[in-house]
Amino acid sequence: MPELGATRPPPADLWRDALALAGHGAMLHRGGHPEWVDPTLAEQLGCALPALYARPFHAFDDPQNAERLRRQGDACLAGSEAEAIHITVNTPAGATRHFEVRARRTDDSTGQRVLQVFIERAEAAPQRRPDASIRALLDQIIAELPIATFILDAEHRVTHWNRACERISGIPAERLLGTRDPWRAFFDAPRPVMADMILDHADATSLEPLYSGRWQYSPHIPDAIEAEGYYPSLGESGRWIYFLAAPLRDTDGTLTGAIETLQDITERKTAEEALARTNERLETTVADRTRELAEANARLAKDIDHRETAEQELLKRYIELTELNCQLHDAQEQLVQSEKLASIGQLAAGVAHEINNPIGYVLSNITSLGGYLDDLFRLFDSFEALEADRAPDDPALLAVRKLKQEVDFDFLKEDLPALLRESEEGASRVRKIVADLKDFSHADQTQEWAWANIVKGIESTLNVVNNEIKYKASVVRNYTDIPAIQCMPSQLNQVFMNLLVNAAHAIEAPGTITITTAQPDTEHVRVSIADTGCGIPEAVKARIFEPFFTTKAVGKGTGLGLSLSYGIVQNHHGRIDIDTTPGQGTTFHITLPVQQPDADTTPSADSSGGSPPPCGESTRKVK
CATH class of the missing domain: 3.30.450.20 (PAS domain)
Incomplete structure (x- = not known):
């Protein structure tokens, strides 16, 4: 007994036979390359069957017809619903035939194909007119x-x-x-x-x-x-x-x-032409400078040509020059920052000179005015005691009482001392701000080694950068009793400023900046500045001390802050270590020697350093 279905033809044979019986032309193709063409289609188009296999779409007389057939096939392969289209073909014999073309996609184990069936109509499809x-x-x-x-x-x-x-x-x-x-x-x-x-x-x-x-x-x-x-x-x-x-x-x-x-686009082209001219001038300038440099190098090579080691000497000088340029560049950037701090110091000194004297006058006058008010109030008390001896309807007494009501004497007597206290507090705050700015920049000191209390430097720096921090984070101080260290105070203040400002910039939602001091051994002190910001990715961590490298937006950072800070700490024979977790925060650990190995070891009696006041082990939080 034969196996069930053994005599049944393949599915492809079924629909090919069905199309032949229906009398419709058809074509099965993959991307425009026919795999089967119904002979009926060749008869309808009046062309030979091999021509349809060779150039299928060219048999449809009009390039627009060919393009529309391609579009319909592409829509099928893309999975879209391909609508029927109507085409009109002029055969080589001069006959005009109208077709409605329907298409569908067929899938099997060998891939996807498009089957297009050409149903001949007696007349062309009516054109739809827009309303x-x-x-x-x-x-x-x-x-x-x-x-x-x-x-x-x-x-x-x-x-x-x-x-x-x-x-x-x-x-x-x-x-x-x-x-x-x-x-x-x-x-x-x-x-x-x-x-x-x-x-x-x-x-x-x-x-x-x-x-x-x-x-x-x-x-x-x-x-x-x-x-x-x-x-x-x-x-x-x-x-x-x-x-x-x-x-x-x-x-x-x-x-x-x-x-x-x-x-x-005239404005755009004008700008492009101006840019091209600028680039051309720049290229000319670079070419001229390059030529001058090449000529100078040629002269240099000629000058040392008589030496047996000319090539080695030239290479050596080139390497030395490259290293010197790198050192000069780093020194230049540090000099720029130092000049900025020097300018701040000069400004602070000028402000102190111009403001401290007037503030002194104000504070002195406020003190004197307070004494005068006390005398006046005692005099008023004496006058009030005399009122009891006057007749209640005394015109002078009545006039005085009326005037006291008009000026609200009781309120003045209560408010004037408070106004004087507030004025004295404000003037004292101005004097304190000037002193902090002066301490931060150390404008009155040369860039020499000095014994300094770094906790005092941190506090001065916090006062200076307070506006950068106060809206982003709370500052937690964990100060321990650490000794004064031999350092360049203004340079360390610059390091603290860079790290504190970077910490504030790393915090998006209100967070915390924690400053911790410690003495890991008798010869070193450590300052740790931790933030609850976004952290540093591992790929970025290895590059953060490179000059000009920054992850901030254009105009928000120069990429020099951490590089200069690293150089300053290195010059102090210290080191910077980083602990960071992306999404949780970053901690910078600055370890510094108490005494510099090659500096003056005698603490100055009148330096701003000396032994720092004990900070104790307490923790205080300031918002």
């Missing part, structure tokens, strides 16, 4: 578009020339509508515009002579072309125009016209 109101709305939209736009129909006649097009070309729509002369807006003699070339299916060989490398197929719009050019007839001194032309098709894919838009 008059819709067409009027479209006309109005095109007319009001801010982008210059014109449209040609399939016969190359101008159907639309909007107001923006009138402005950019200077030609009213009435002169061009219904004509085949859109070229008049741009050229002195007749020649096709880009919309004409879309309608003529122009290829690269036709476009290149007209646009000389200033055109391309649009990367965004199928079958569209972009171009640009300079047109001296536009405007007072000519304009650069960018063109975009695209085909217009009806619902069946038939080409019904072309649309072209124009944009004035």
